[in-house]
Amino acid sequence: MVNEIMQTTRPGASTSSTIKSVVNNLTFRYGDFQALKDINMVVHEKQVTALIGPSGCGKSTFLRCFNRMHDLYPDNHYGGEIILHPDNENILSPNVDPIEVRMRISMVFQKPNPFPKSIFENVAYGLRIRGIKRRSILEEKVENALRNAALWEEVKDRLNDLAFNLSGGQQQRLCIARALATDPEILLFDEPTSALDPIATASIEELITDLKNKVTILIVTHNMQQAARVSDYTAYMYMGELIEFDVTDTIFIKPKNKQTEDYITGRFG
Amino acid sequence: MNHVKNLKEIRAVISRHKRWDSLFLVAGVMALMIAILTFIALFSHMLIDGMPRLSWDFFTSFPSRRPEAAGILSAWVGTTLVMLVTAVAAVPLGVAAGVYLEEYAPTNLLTEIIEINVTNLAGVPSIIYGLLALGLFVYQLGLGQSILAAGLTLALLILPIVIVATREAIRSIPVAIREGAYALGATKWQTVADHILPYSAAGILTGVIIGLARAIGETAPIITIGALTFIAFLPPAPVQAEFPFLSFEWLMAPFTVMPIQMFNWVSRPEEAFQANAAAAGLVLVVMTLLMNGLAIYLRYHLRKKIKW
Numbered sequence: 273m274v275n276e277i278m279q280t281t282r283p284g285a286s287t288s289s290t291i292k293s294v295v296n297n298l299t300f301r302y303g304d305f306q307a308l309k310d311i312n313m314v315v316h317e318k319q320v321t322a323l324i325g326p327s328g329c330g331k332s333t334f335l336r337c338f339n340r341m342h343d344l345y346p347d348n349h350y351g352g353e354i355i356l357h358p359d360n361e362n363i364l365s366p367n368v369d370p371i372e373v374r375m376r377i378s379m380v381f382q383k384p385n386p387f388p389k390s391i392f393e394n395v396a397y398g399l400r401i402r403g404i405k406r407r408s409i410l411e412e413k414v415e416n417a418l419r420n421a422a423l424w425e426e427v428k429d430r431l432n433d434l435a436f437n438l439s440g441g442q443q444q445r446l447c448i449a450r451a452l453a454t455d456p457e458i459l460l461f462d463e464p465t466s467a468l469d470p471i472a473t474a475s476i477e478e479l480i481t482d483l484k485n486k487v488t489i490l491i492v493t494h495n496m497q498q499a500a501r502v503s504d505y506t507a508y509m510y511m512g513e514l515i516e517f518d519v520t521d522t523i524f525i526k527p528k529n530k531q532t533e534d535y536i537t538g539r540f541g
Numbered sequence: 542m543n544h545v546k547n548l549k550e551i552r553a554v555i556s557r558h559k560r561w562d563s564l565f566l567v568a569g570v571m572a573l574m575i576a577i578l579t580f581i582a583l584f585s586h587m588l589i590d591g592m593p594r595l596s597w598d599f600f601t602s603f604p605s606r607r608p609e610a611a612g613i614l615s616a617w618v619g620t621t622l623v624m625l626v627t628a629v630a631a632v633p634l635g636v637a638a639g640v641y642l643e644e645y646a647p648t649n650l651l652t653e654i655i656e657i658n659v660t661n662l663a664g665v666p667s668i669i670y671g672l673l674a675l676g677l678f679v680y681q682l683g684l685g686q687s688i689l690a691a692g693l694t695l696a697l698l699i700l701p702i703v704i705v706a707t708r709e710a711i712r713s714i715p716v717a718i719r720e721g722a723y724a725l726g727a728t729k730w731q732t733v734a735d736h737i738l739p740y741s742a743a744g745i746l747t748g749v750i751i752g753l754a755r756a757i758g759e760t761a762p763i764i765t766i767g768a769l770t771f772i773a774f775l776p777p778a779p780v781q782a783e784f785p786f787l788s789f790e791w792l793m794a795p796f797t798v799m800p801i802q803m804f805n806w807v808s809r810p811e812e813a814f815q816a817n818a819a820a821a822g823l824v825l826v827v828m829t830l831l832m833n834g835l836a837i838y839l840r841y842h843l844r845k846k847i848k849w
Contacts, residue, residue, distance in 0.1 A: 344723055346648055375726035385717035388740060388847045397735070398725040436848050447721070454725070 291357055292317035292458060292488045293338075298364075299351035300330075300337060307333045309512045311352070315458070320480060320489040322503035322520065324496060326535070330512040331492045335460050338363070338490060339377045340370035356457070375402070378451035379460040383467045384443035386435035386450075391427050394435045394446055398454040413453055420486065421449035422479050441472025448479065452487070459483065461491040465498065477502050496536060500524050508532045584826065591819030599820060603773040604802065608813035613821050615772045616802035619688065620757060620828075622776060622791060623798055626692020627699065627756050632749055635700050636738075639707025639745075644733055663701035670698045671765025679766050686767035688776060689792040694762050699752030706748020710741035715849050743843035750836035754829045760800040770805040772797045799825045 293315040300308035307330050315321050323331040333342075340363065342348040353362040356376070363373045378398075386394050395414040404410060414431075418424040423445040427438070435446055444464060451459055461480070465473040480489060480502045493499050499506050500520060507517040508529070516523060516532040527533045602612025642659075646652045674694035684690040714737060722732045738745075776794030779787065799821060806818035 339724060341720065341724065344720070371726050371728060374724055379724040381717055381721065381724075383717055385715070385721040387718060387721065387736060397722075397727075401725060401727050401731050401735075434846060436846075450721075450725070 289316045289319055291315070293357065294355045295352070296355065297352035298334075298337065298354060299349075300333060300342065301349045301351075302342065302345070303347050307512055308337070311514045313507055313514060313517050315488060315490060316505060317357075317488050318484055318486070319504040320484050320491060320502050321505040321507065322499035323490065323492045323507050323509060324494070324499045324535075325509035325515075327494065329509040331509050332462055333512075334509065335462055335490060335492045336379075338373075338458065338460055339379050340364070340373045341379070343370040375454065376456060377458045377460060378454065378456035379462065380444070380447050380451050380464050382463045384440060384447050386438070386443050386446050388434065388436060390432045391435050391438070391446060392431040395449045395453050398450060402454065414449075417449040417453035418446075420452050420483065421445045422475070422482070423449055439472070440468050441475055444468060444472065444476055445479065448476075448483075452483075456487060458488045458490060461489065461493075463492050463494060466494065473498075496524075508535060510535070587819045587822050587826070590816055591821070591823045594816045594820035595823065599817075604771055604805075608809075608811055608817055611806075611814075611817055613799065613802055613824065615775060616797050616799045616821065617824065618775055619768075619772075619796035620798045622688050623691045623695065623763075623796065624753055624757060626689060626792070627695040628749065628753060630693055630696035631699050631703050631752065634696070635703025635749075635752075636707050636745055638700075639704045639711065640733055640737065642704070643708050643711040644729060644737065659701055659704050663705065666761075667698055667759050668761040668765060670694055671762030673697070674762060675766050685793065686769070686795055687793045688796045690766055691763055691768060691796065691798070694766055695756040695759060698759065698762065699756050702752035702755065703745075703748050706751070707741065707745050710744025710748070711737055713744065713849070714740050718849075740847060743840045743847075746843070747836045747840045750832050750839070754832040754836075757829060757832070758800055758825065760798075760804060763798055763801060764804075768801050769795050769797050770801055799828075 291314050295311055295313040295315075298308055298311040299306070311334060323334060325331050336342055337350065337354060342350070350364045352364070354364050355361070356363050361368065363377075387397065389397075392414055395417050396410050399410055399413055404413075415424060415428075418427060423442060426442060427433075427446075435443060438446060444467075448459075448464075464480075465476050468476065477498060480491065483489060484504075491499075491503065503520045505517065506520040506523040508515045508523065508527075508531075510531060516527060516529045518528075523532065524536055527536060599612045600617065601614055602610060603614050604616075605611040638659075642652070642656060646655075671694065674690060674697070678684045678690040678693055679686060684693075718736060718740070719732065722736045727735070772795060776791035776796060777788055779789070779791055781788045803818045803821045803825070806814040806821065809815075
């Protein structure tokens with residue numbers, strides 16, 4: 273299955289890269305609702321992979337499998353595997369603690385969700401729960417994360433201010449800094465700009481493009497232009513199935529599947 | 542022409558509908574007035590009767606057979622100590638139960654039954670708690686007719702209020718905040734201790750104070766467990782001059798509380814004792830209002846940081 277997908281992806285458009293994660297026959301069900309059906313895909317290391325599709329197609333559900341977010345709620349059933357490289361661990365295995373998975377894979381949410389704490393404490397929280405107490409280490413890592421999230425210059429003089437006093441776009445960059453501070457292997461974005469104005473959206477998109485040198489990125493978006501702008505690979509999903517997965521340029525210029533083409537050209541969805 | 546006619550019709554419809562607005566306005570203001578005026582009437586009646594009796598001596602004197610010498614020293618000290626025990630017992634129990642139900646309890650039939658019953662407990666008549674406490678605390682556990690027994694009884698009484706307030710405060714925290722903490726790899730306990738409890742503190746505190754404000758006026762359960770109606774000594778002081786300086790003997794001391802003192806005076810035939818009762822009632826109402834005021838202040842102050 274994996275090989276099949278490997279053949280259909282032509283890494284020529286982007287740079288050829290190593291595989292960070294392989295999704296094998298993933299299914300997900302909550303209650304009686306089969307939300308994901310037999311998904312096979314690869315995630316390339318230090319590349320941006322976009323998940324697109326109409327509302328309710330399961331793209332967010334798929335994303336939230338990567339950090340076992342569904343485990344927070346009752347009646348969830350995973351099937352298949354999500355293998356993380358290089359250690360070849362199936363993060364969906366019942367033997368793997370979801371907390372361990374969440375420490376390796378960070379997430380940025382749809383609406384900015386800073387904690388009602390200071391800017392500094394927001395970014396430091398992930399470090400604190402990893403047991404880092406030394407002020408000097410915390411300060412260094414918080415500064416690094418804020419720099420990587422392109423927020424340092426704006427907030428360096430008011431790190432003790434409440435995070436709620438920042439603008440929406442700044443709050444979202446703060447949440448990105450919070451997710452980056454712990455040096456994750458994969459960064460998940462769940463429609464990160466849907467609550468933001470166009471200018472803030474542009475800055476977040478620029479940031480995502482910059483971040484790809486440092487971290488593997490998976491992004492869910494309902495905005496096709498956004499997927500085209502920021503991603504190297506795109507997966508089109510519909511009704512819980514992965515319809516087509518390929519290099520972004522191929523998906524947008526000459527998709528192989530009629531359904532994908534209809535969606536991309538706006539005939540549907 | 543047609544448009545003009547149409548406009549007239551629209552205006553007629555609007556003015557007809559607006560009549561209901563004004564009608565409800567009048568009805569609403571009247572309903573509010575009935576509630577507020579009743580309280581003001583009661584309070585001013587008490588104020589006129591009791592005000593002349595309020596003096597420093599009234600607070601520092603024990604009850605007496607002579608109305609002009611009688612005071613509420615043992616009553617307000619008793620009330621304060623009982624409230625202290627109530628708060629110390631009810632807060633940790635109520636908050637822990639609320640956190641468990643919201644964050645830890647699995648969703649199943651048993652949890653649902655417990656949830657419904659917690660809400661129902663808030664409606665159980667207070668005398669029932671008194672009977673329970675008489676059997677359990679006073680006799681079974683041998684606490685006697687003590688401050689400890691009274692405090693625990695009232696703690697049971699306000700436990701549902703604290704639990705419900707805790708749960709509501711926790712539920713008002715957006716899902717996104719909770720998920721944000723978990724997504725960083727926090728355990729349940731870390732999420733509760735670092736986020737859930739601090740962000741819901743204002744709501745919890747408000748619930749606790751509203752609970753205590755209810756408990757402070759409770760008479761029936763305290764009488765049931767056998768509080769004294771005439772007591773001319775104070776419980777042993779909690780701070781001692783000699784080692785180990787702290788004493789918990791007061792927990793086991795006999796006591797009386799404000800509402801019982803009032804009840805005792807009201808049932809006396811002499812007119813002068815009625816003034817004493819009014820004065821004590823005034824003190825009790827002011828204590829309750831102060832507690833509610835504190836709740837409002839704390840809610841406002843603690844919520845300043847939080848916007849949702």
